[in-house]
Amino acid sequence: MTSSPLKIAIAGLGTVGGGTVELLTEQADLLAGRAGRRLEIVAASALERPSGLELEGVQFFTDARVLAREADYDVLVELIGGASGVALDVVRAALERGKSVVTANKAMIAHHGVELARMAEQTGANIGFEASVGGGIPIIKSLREGLSGNHVTKVMGILNGTCNFILSTMQDTGRDFADVLAEAQALGYAEADPTFDIDGIDTAHKLAILASLAFAMPVSIDAVTCEGIRHVSALDIRYAQELGYRIKLLGVANINGEMAVECRVYPAMVPLNFPLAHVEGPFNAIVTEGDFVGRTVLEGRGAGARPTASAVVADLMDLATGRVGPTFGVPVDRLEPRPTAPRGTGRSAWYIRLMVKDEPGVFADIAAALRDEKVSMEQIIQRGRAPNQTVPVVMTVHETDEAAMLRAVARINGLSSVAEPPRLIRIENL
């Protein structure tokens, strides 16, 4: 063990920060044995000095910006969070000094990744962000290095554990969204303000990062369209089950025939033989399609102190052993901007749930609307009779242009017998 230790400064000692301190302390000898040098926490910052963390001999700061500018470290671990503000300030300060950065901050990478990668290139620093997507799953390394021989054509995944927990629980218990969300909040699985998770924004950040690595394009959150899970009802979950599907919040990025990129977050019905159908609760999983490797699936815990710390430390180990390279796999100037596919140009199969008045002629009107837009019906479920009351009618349609589907739904929504706006959920097949 002749090499000098890797000096680590940790900004942020919350859940992930605490887990990272724990890992670096508990496994210090294991890491030193593998890296050929010690990984030493030399400085840390938090608004208050946390009790219960071993920080003996560690220089402590209450101002992360001061830590970043003044402490004597080789790599700054940013675990504060937030797209900008303090997190961005400390990362910029570290990179300006030529110090490398490891971060779990998907929002910051999604919004400022290109600028930060450029700074790192200019000062000779490196940026690791394995922990920003998929918790402990080594998906960043796999995309950037493990599949580097492939043109990746598609990357999709279950990227938010909170949404997956809510949807899994709705499925298992038959309870409704608001009810399960409240429970998830009480259990600490969902934030008091759950917007980032349940409206798909967190998934969008992660998808933007995956798309950048997969397609070697500048990371950009603007390209991602985003639909969350607020509108998924217990009724839709029941119908999904009856039809042989599960509902999952997916992030999906692919390159279409015109080499434009589609990046979308939406709840989708996936068939039971789909590789993501059985990913439950807090687990995340990512499917990648490469032209040589074919399909790969990586699954693991998507959040939590210990899995996320595992990813943070993997990046630190790469830095400690010199396994480094450009932030997004290639230098920023070789990232190729790609056009975003216009909305409504994608194709998909769909599930449609209508609430209609049970009166003569309703089906004929609905069927005519679909026929006029050349949307081909696959199956229809309507159960029981309730003359002149409102009943659910559920249909699935074969793969069709999104624009045609939306036009057909607008027609259907205009029918006097249709009592509320149709509920539309994509069906994802492989």
Added chain:
Amino acid sequence: MTSSPLKIAIAGLGTVGGGTVELLTEQADLLAGRAGRRLEIVAASALERPSGLELEGVQFFTDARVLAREADYDVLVELIGGASGVALDVVRAALERGKSVVTANKAMIAHHGVELARMAEQTGANIGFEASVGGGIPIIKSLREGLSGNHVTKVMGILNGTCNFILSTMQDTGRDFADVLAEAQALGYAEADPTFDIDGIDTAHKLAILASLAFAMPVSIDAVTCEGIRHVSALDIRYAQELGYRIKLLGVANINGEMAVECRVYPAMVPLNFPLAHVEGPFNAIVTEGDFVGRTVLEGRGAGARPTASAVVADLMDLATGRVGPTFGVPVDRLEPRPTAPRGTGRSAWYIRLMVKDEPGVFADIAAALRDEKVSMEQIIQRGRAPNQTVPVVMTVHETDEAAMLRAVARINGLSSVAEPPRLIRIENL
């Protein structure tokens, strides 16, 4: 693009060699863009010059040993196969010259990995063997780098596509082993001599490699016990289905309470919610348990020209960009030999199928044998009656010591009403 190209010599132009040439040729610009330098095939060898491969400007050898000793290259790609013989000779010759090696040869790494890693350390060369396990799945990189912050306690997987294809087909069609094997041979999915695959030897090689990386111990095939799939019958597959299991050939390595290593290959019943239950046909998957990351699962195509080429090229890209390190994650001298757990010391739940004469008192004798060895029965299936004929009786038992289980089975086998040796299959629960 100022850096000099990486000069590649390919020994062996069979299926995987052909796929590798194809990838390096078709994606040359993609690879150069990502690596910052070109990856150039400068030399190749095969017993006969293959038609249909673009090898213009490539120095061709019919003797791989001469290629290894004399050609001017930076890295030798060994795709000949076989634990020793020519493959081992050319790898040794390359390493002696200080040239790096990339190989898909699990048998060679399992048998000679330590010696080769030591040679590489002495001459400053590197060895990449991502393609040796799991085809295109980046499992070697994930274990060595992505999970480097973890004490790995268990690694298990479906590692042989031929066996998985045979078992999947038996499951789907109800046909018997010999019949499906013959079809697999006709289709080219199984070798004319299928021993390596169906007796679990190929899986054992791969498991030995995974265990070495997971537990930082010298790779050794001697530690692996091995049971193949020849004895899995259509009847057992049917019962598995009825009991809510699927039968998969697994390689399982774990560290027990005494820090001894158990490495075993065996067909096992896995419940439908088990992460490997839905891995079908030619797909492979590997489950890893780490103390911080928890459970991760990596799935993908386990064989074939293009997926395997994807893994070979990932190693070449790492060499081209200097992302290199010790062969097994740590220098050979820091690999720690671990004791092998004695046979019969493991614990497992079991499926037992008996063929018994349908006569009074049979159940009492069987139940007594289990009771006397303190084996606790979970369920029993016996259907219909056929007085004085032979009928199947199927039982599952709760987790029990292997030694006790084997003693109970020996007692049962000694009963006069038991017509053939009991069939025992492990049940793997998470």
